[in-house]
Amino acid sequence: MKFNAVLDNLKTYEAGKPIELVVREYGIDAKDIIKLASNENPRGCSPLVQEAVCREASKMNLYPDDSMYELKEKLAKRFNVKDTNIAIGAGSDQIISFGVHAKANKNNKVLMAHTTFAMYEIYARQTGTTILKTKSDQHNLDEFLEIYNAHDDIAVIFLCLPNNPLGECLDRKDVYAFLDQIDSETLVIIDGAYQEYGAFKDKNKEIKPQDVIEKYPNVLYLGTFSKAYGLGGMRCGYGIAREEIIQPLLKLRAPFNITTLTLKAAIVALDDEKFVQNSLKENFEQMKLYEAFAQELGFDFIESFTNFITLSFDDSKNSSEISEKLLKKGIIIRNLGAYGMNAIRVTIGTPEQNARFMKEFKDIYLDNLVS
Template structure:
């Protein structure tokens, strides 16, 4: 059977390995598995959200409010924008997909960093677009600017902070770059980890209202999957000028998120105290990772997220380290596929991290 030929060049996104796989393949007791590969919030969901879901579970047979009025109003109030500036998606990656399909075809060009969220390239290739990447693994705006001047672009992706590496540009340098960009180019600012970056360093904070007012061709994306601990509920949002949002709605299927997802996101926005507490503990524990890596003589990328990227240089092979950890029940992300001899570890709880350090010590000793 023949399919769309552009799909021949599309790779399948590889998600973090699930706990069930480790239990099934390596015989590890489920309670002993530590999953630190998908950047989930290790402290779980706000108890207020859990209570609301339990209360509303009886309504699962009812379609959700397809206008998503209450959630859009809550986000509009949070970010001081209008509800017409907001679109809701099944995770922010669904809105990434909308952005690409709204702008791109086989004659289009998409500009991104060499190492960044894999779905940018996957969605781009689905449309047959030409993918243009910087030489630098991290976001280098001088290289972005040079490539844009040489090739142009229909869409530019900026991941702030960047997944899977963790670095983050300052807002001022981002804005200076955006001043060079033609208004017909859609700039997607992916703020999936912005809650972490802005907590750690105010210079990294991207304010959606400010962004879309200064740059009407930009759209800001956020998610409830990370700091708000709703990864299993799949809900994200985009904030842009009404013309962009109206166009993206033409790509949205009805009822693209669930009744319970809507309720969870609305409730999560009411418990900022819980979110801020999780973020504060995240950076306290990240210091322990930085000290551990320093003591081992490795390098790490200073992170503005809820994960840390550890670079092994020529001391160890990251794929081997990740596999050995997997076999003892610690799930991390190997970055070999991104051209990096590195692993990415989600920052877990204090207890989890203490166990990870012990397991990592044992693995590294065996691999010497």
């Protein structure tokens, strides 16, 4: 059977290895495995959310409110925008898909950083568009502008702020200066999946959706409940933009694209800001331990504004071997070898998880067998 030719060279997104697979492959008891690969919030979600979902469980036979009125109303109040400025998706990934499929095609191009969220390229290639990337792994706006000015057919630009999988983040003033130079017909997607983390650590990194959509008619801001709110398993994200962007995107949305329980979880999650702030605070307290650990052992790290940290090595060590040896010890992290980097990405876990990672990693790192 023949399928669309664009699928021939399209890579499948590889999610972090699940605990269940490690149990099967390595025979390790599930209780002895820690997963620090997918940037889930190890602190879980608010107890208020857990209680609400349990109360709502009896309604699983019913479709959710497809208008998502209550959730949109709460998000609108949180970000000081209108509910008509908001689209809800099954994770912010779905809004990425809507944006790309609404603008990109075989006759134009999509621009992104060299090392960034893999789904940007995967969704873009589905449309047959041409992918353009900067030379630098991290976001370099001078390189973005150089490429942008060299082409008159760039339909979509992706800015991941803070960036996944590396963790760096641009200053707001630099982002706005960049946006000032982009034509209003080019859709700029600002992925703010980790914005709560970036803004908590440094207010200069904070991108406010209200400011963006008031000033820029071509910007789509993305947010999610998967990270700071601890609802990765519920799959709920959102896009915020002017109505002239949101309305076309909604034409790509299937009915009931999030579940009844997901909708309730997201609504209640917005009520417990204290939980989120405590989670952010502990995340960066623990991250300082990782930075000190890297300095102690003498390898590099990228300053992170997220809930993970990228650790990079010189040629005497190999990230793939380190990752495999950690896996055999029941510790799942993300090897960045697939991005052409000799580095690993580690989710900032609980204090107990982090202590175990550092102990096992140190033994492996200092082992002369790693080369």
